[in-house]
Amino acid sequence: MASELMKNGDGEMSKDERKVYDRQIRLWGFDGQNKLRATKVLLIGMQGLGAEIAKNLILSGVNSITLKDHTEVSILDRCSQFLIPRDSEERNRAKASLSSAQKLNPNVKVIVDTTPIEENVDSFVTSFDLVIATECSPSTYKRLSENCRKSNVKIFIADVYGLFGYFYQDVNSAYSLYGEIFPNNAEIDTLTSTKKLPQLYYLTSALLKFQSDSNRKPNPDTSEEDIEELKSIIHLQINYSSSDQENKDDVFEEYYGELFCELSPTTSIIGAMVSQTALNTVMNKPVDKYNVFFYDHIEHEGKFHLL
Amino acid sequence: MAATIAGVFNPELQNLIKESKVLLVGAGGIGCEVLKNLVLTGFSELEVIDLDTIEVSNLNRQFLFNKESVGKAKSHVAKTSVLKFNPNVNIMSHFGDIMDTKYGVAFFNKFKLVINALDNKKARSHVNRMCLSCQIPLIESGTMGYNGQVEFIKKGVSMCYECNPRSEPRTYPMCTIRNTPKEPIHCIIWAKFLFNQLFGETDEDVSMDEDGKIGSEKLSARNWAIQNNYDPKKLFKKVFFDDIKVLLNLEHLYAEKNIKPVLLDESLLDQEHTKYSDVLDSEMLTLEQNISMFWDCVTPIKEKWERSANKCLVWDKDDDMMMNFVVSCSNLRSAIFNIPFKTHFDIKSMAGNIIPAIATANAMIAGQIVIHALRILRGKFEKCQNVFLRSMPNHKGGVLVKDKCIQPPNPKCNVCSSKGEIVFVTDMHNFTVRQLEELVLKKKLNMVAPDVTMLDRVIISSDETDGVDMYDMTLSEAGMTNGCSFDAEDDHQNFRVKIIAYDKEKSGEEDLDFEILNNINDLRTANEQNNKTKPDENDEDDDDDDEDDCVIEQAASPAGSTVCDNNGGAVNYVMVDEEEIGHDEVTEEIGNEEEDTEKISNEEVDAEEISNEEKLAIKRKADEAIEDINDAKKSRVD
Numbered sequence: 051m052a053s054e055l056m057k058n059g060d061g062e063m064s065k066d067e068r069k070v071y072d073r074q075i076r077l078w079g080f081d082g083q084n085k086l087r088a089t090k091v092l093l094i095g096m097q098g099l100g101a102e103i104a105k106n107l108i109l110s111g112v113n114s115i116t117l118k119d120h121t122e123v124s125i126l127d128r129c130s131q132f133l134i135p136r137d138s139e140e141r142n143r144a145k146a147s148l149s150s151a152q153k154l155n156p157n158v159k160v161i162v163d164t165t166p167i168e169e170n171v172d173s174f175v176t177s178f179d180l181v182i183a184t185e186c187s188p189s190t191y192k193r194l195s196e197n198c199r200k201s202n203v204k205i206f207i208a209d210v211y212g213l214f215g216y217f218y219q220d221v222n223s224a225y226s227l228y229g230e231i232f233p234n235n236a237e238i239d240t241l242t243s244t245k246k247l248p249q250l251y252y253l254t255s256a257l258l259k260f261q262s263d264s265n266r267k268p269n270p271d272t273s274e275e276d277i278e279e280l281k282s283i284i285h286l287q288i289n290y291s292s293s294d295q296e297n298k299d300d301v302f303e304e305y306y307g308e309l310f311c312e313l314s315p316t317t318s319i320i321g322a323m324v325s326q327t328a329l330n331t332v333m334n335k336p337v338d339k340y341n342v343f344f345y346d347h348i349e350h351e352g353k354f355h356l357l
Numbered sequence: 358m359a360a361t362i363a364g365v366f367n368p369e370l371q372n373l374i375k376e377s378k379v380l381l382v383g384a385g386g387i388g389c390e391v392l393k394n395l396v397l398t399g400f401s402e403l404e405v406i407d408l409d410t411i412e413v414s415n416l417n418r419q420f421l422f423n424k425e426s427v428g429k430a431k432s433h434v435a436k437t438s439v440l441k442f443n444p445n446v447n448i449m450s451h452f453g454d455i456m457d458t459k460y461g462v463a464f465f466n467k468f469k470l471v472i473n474a475l476d477n478k479k480a481r482s483h484v485n486r487m488c489l490s491c492q493i494p495l496i497e498s499g500t501m502g503y504n505g506q507v508e509f510i511k512k513g514v515s516m517c518y519e520c521n522p523r524s525e526p527r528t529y530p531m532c533t534i535r536n537t538p539k540e541p542i543h544c545i546i547w548a549k550f551l552f553n554q555l556f557g558e559t560d561e562d563v564s565m566d567e568d569g570k571i572g573s574e575k576l577s578a579r580n581w582a583i584q585n586n587y588d589p590k591k592l593f594k595k596v597f598f599d600d601i602k603v604l605l606n607l608e609h610l611y612a613e614k615n616i617k618p619v620l621l622d623e624s625l626l627d628q629e630h631t632k633y634s635d636v637l638d639s640e641m642l643t644l645e646q647n648i649s650m651f652w653d654c655v656t657p658i659k660e661k662w663e664r665s666a667n668k669c670l671v672w673d674k675d676d677d678m679m680m681n682f683v684v685s686c687s688n689l690r691s692a693i694f695n696i697p698f699k700t701h702f703d704i705k706s707m708a709g710n711i712i713p714a715i716a717t718a719n720a721m722i723a724g725q726i727v728i729h730a731l732r733i734l735r736g737k738f739e740k741c742q743n744v745f746l747r748s749m750p751n752h753k754g755g756v757l758v759k760d761k762c763i764q765p766p767n768p769k770c771n772v773c774s775s776k777g778e779i780v781f782v783t784d785m786h787n788f789t790v791r792q793l794e795e796l797v798l799k800k801k802l803n804m805v806a807p808d809v810t811m812l813d814r815v816i817i818s819s820d821e822t823d824g825v826d827m828y829d830m831t832l833s834e835a836g837m838t839n840g841c842s843f844d845a846e847d848d849h850q851n852f853r854v855k856i857i858a859y860d861k862e863k864s865g866e867e868d869l870d871f872e873i874l875n876n877i878n879d880l881r882t883a884n885e886q887n888n889k890t891k892p893d894e895n896d897e898d899d900d901d902d903d904e905d906d907c908v909i910e911q912a913a914s915p916a917g918s919t920v921c922d923n924n925g926g927a928v929n930y931v932m933v934d935e936e937e938i939g940h941d942e943v944t945e946e947i948g949n950e951e952e953d954t955e956k957i958s959n960e961e962v963d964a965e966e967i968s969n970e971e972k973l974a975i976k977r978k979a980d981e982a983i984e985d986i987n988d989a990k991k992s993r994v995d
């Protein structure tokens with residue numbers, strides 16, 4: 051693209067870029083925009099939530115984004131994956147998303163990587179400034195969290211289950227690792243002894259336990275069995291944790307019906323919340339007092355917590 | 358689309374999603390995101406309307422558009438883009454104005470739900486009235502910068518958009534603009550006025566024509582410019598030297614003030630051309646560079662003006678020459694009044710009232726809109742409290758926070774309650790029926806085609822065939838008396854309101870042409886305060902000498918307002934804190950503002966739900982927009 055440079059040197063923002071980014075530069079300034087222009091992002095998982103995050107980060111004008119996904123397009127993507135055109139012949143999710151993703155902003159390098167994250171060496175994350183992971187197994191999240199902490203790379207881990215969603219962040223190496231917060235035990239014991247946990251923690255923890263036991267998320271095809279399974283996990287976890295939480299598993303009745311697939315309203319909310327929090331971190335305005343965010347689709351509230 | 362896959366939603370909701378016809382008003386920042394979310398969720402009967410075309414500055418967030426679509430209709434391109442990922446949905450796209458009478462009750466009645474993703478107060482009020490009248494649930498939304506909000510509106514269930522008066526834009530007394538500017542914004546407004554006077558539609562701009570009065574028998578600036586063929590150097594001398602000398606001769610203007618213009622050095626009149634093209638818009642120009650910029654932009658604008666249809670240009674912040682005109686004039690005037698310069702970037706924010714806008718805030722609001730939509734379809738209205746998006750977590754970590762419960766309708770609302778009435782105060786012997794229609798009913802009360810009757814006598818009729826023409830009469834000639842009441846109604850909006858009119862002689866030039874109050878008590882309070890404040894009226898701002906009755910409505914801040922997604926619109930001005938005015942860095946100010954908000958909430962540790970202060974702060978930022986005279990015209994042209 052032959053864009054006129056405002057100043058000599060390749061690193062300067064072109065007039066074209068200034069025009070496109072005008073409305074956000076008026077919010078976070080030229081400094082902020084230049085920080086974004088230097089940021090290399092790894093985005094793991096290109097289902098609906100990944101598509102939202104990719105969209106937000108590419109629009110914002112980061113330097114590059116690597117879309118990493120080894121899995122194939124599924125019919126469930128139609129609930130929230132808007133970067134894959136219906137007539138696409140590509141089977142791989144990341145490849146199928148590439149063309150629409152790149153069109154969002156030609157100034158950003160959009161790269162596709164189809165190697166499973168599990169096959170990458172632990173130091174893989176060090177070539178990025180920011181890692182955002184979605185749709186991995188809980189054990190992969192645990193490993194990623196440890197690797198990023200070791201290499202001082204900022205990491206965000208996010209998932210959406212139906213209309214419910216959450217994310218975890220480690221932006222200052224100050225608080226617990228992902229695996230410490232979500233240990234995936236049948237009983238929740240690591241944290242409960244010291245802290246009063248938010249209700250949605252139990253739901254998240256049960257969903258993750260379900261995922262590691264069944265090697266998948268709850269599925270609309272098997273919704274009834276999956277709900278039963280989740281209920282029993284929650285029941286167990288709550289019973290093993292502090293005693294004053296009697297009957298607490300009942301409070302989730304309303305939630306169970308909307309936990310399947312990644313649904314668009316919530317991928318939109320979580321995708322934007324995790325993107326903006328990540329962008330703010332890059333621009334030196336991290337939300338540094340908290341590490342977990344839950345979106346409550348029944349109460350429609352989005353809150354940060356320190357767990 | 359989730360609703361076509363069994364097991365994702367319960368069967369009842371699944372059917373409701375598939376079958377419910379939804380109207381989306383606006384395909385901008387929030388609109389694009391909402392359309393995507395609706396289609397993915399499985400809504401398959403949609404109509405979308407927008408009167409705008411795509412601009413480059415939309416592309417950082419309106420992701421259904423790209424460079425190739427610049428200049429095309431938003432609604433059509435948005436439809437084409439979503440059909441790529443879901444071809445199995447019926448979307449009808451309208452390139453038009455929702456206030457057009459062809460979108461009447463019959464049109465609205467087709468829908469189960471209406472979603473507003475608009476950028477101006479006028480259209481929002483209009484859709485509010487249409488939905489109240491048709492008893493259709495409405496989801497109202499807005500974002501500004503990091504903030505945003507979602508409101509649920511249903512007749513008899515919740516507050517309507519107009520239940521509480523929305524804040525008014527900041528106003529500046531004309532005399533400050535004309536004679537005693539103190540802040541950069543005053544010079545920027547003056548520069549836009551000068552532009553209008555030279556190239557705009559002057560006959561409507563009373564305040565500017567009166568400028569000629571200053572030096573008794575002077576020509577209007579426009580006629581002077583025409584006689585001198587818009588010679589840039591002569592114009593420079595006239596506006597920035599000769600006119601200032603005239604001002605200085607009016608000693609009473611500056612007698613008791615610490616403000617006084619200082620004449621520029623005469624050597625500047627024929628200075629060498631100073632290069633400014635390599636100065637970034639975020640950097641400050643020198644006085645000499647501003648002068649060169651002025652000389653360079655006058656002729657191209659004049660040529661454009663000559664080519665224009667009826668010799669009338671509308672100032673446009675996206676036109677480089679017009680923007681340079683305002684930058685240079687505003688800074689030159691600042692130099693004369695010892696006010697700091699502003700950068701091109703900052704002046705554009707203030708003059709264009711640009712609201713900053715980002716993709717993420719729009720996406721969060723759009724997600725919440727569709728969650729509300731799902732609750733509304735199932736009739737769970739009690740679950741649709743207003744939701745606010747904060748820029749930073751509150752003391753409890755909350756970022757998306759909600760009202761504790763649905764806000765009930767205001768029983769005295771002029772719009773959604775039959776008991777509403779309005780108090781209208783004016784000088785009945787001077788205020789004309791035409792002014793009543795244009796300024797009060799259309800501009801202030803957002804009617805489209807008003808009818809006015811008093812004791813069965815028609816005073817204004819929206820139906821021309823009625824042959825009622827009392828427009829040139831004063832209210833008193835039309836039969837109105839102090840304390841009389843009349844009905845104003847808009848059939849199209851199915852909106853009627855009782856107006857009680859009071860006569861108040863205009864005692865001084867500084868009096869407003871009219872006032873609208875919500876009830877008679879407000880009038881009494883206002884009068885008492887008036888009487889109290891009279892003695893010390895001589896303080897800085899609103900004083901004396903050469904006052905005009907015209908108050909300029911202008912956005913106050915760099916974060917001021919335009920074009921965006923839910924609030925701005927090339928169309929609007931937004932009310933922002935006064936503290937935000939006159940700083941140097943737009944972004945810094947926004948940062949500061951957030952911190953202030955944060956402080957407020959920290960103090961209220963035990964407030965369970967979102968505090969009123971927070972709400973007001975968010976609303977003020979996210980929701981308030983009012984039309985600018987120029988830009989409103991522009992929008993009609995579309």
Ligand SMILES: [Zn+2]
Binds near residue numbers: 517518520767771772
């Ligand atoms: Zn109301």
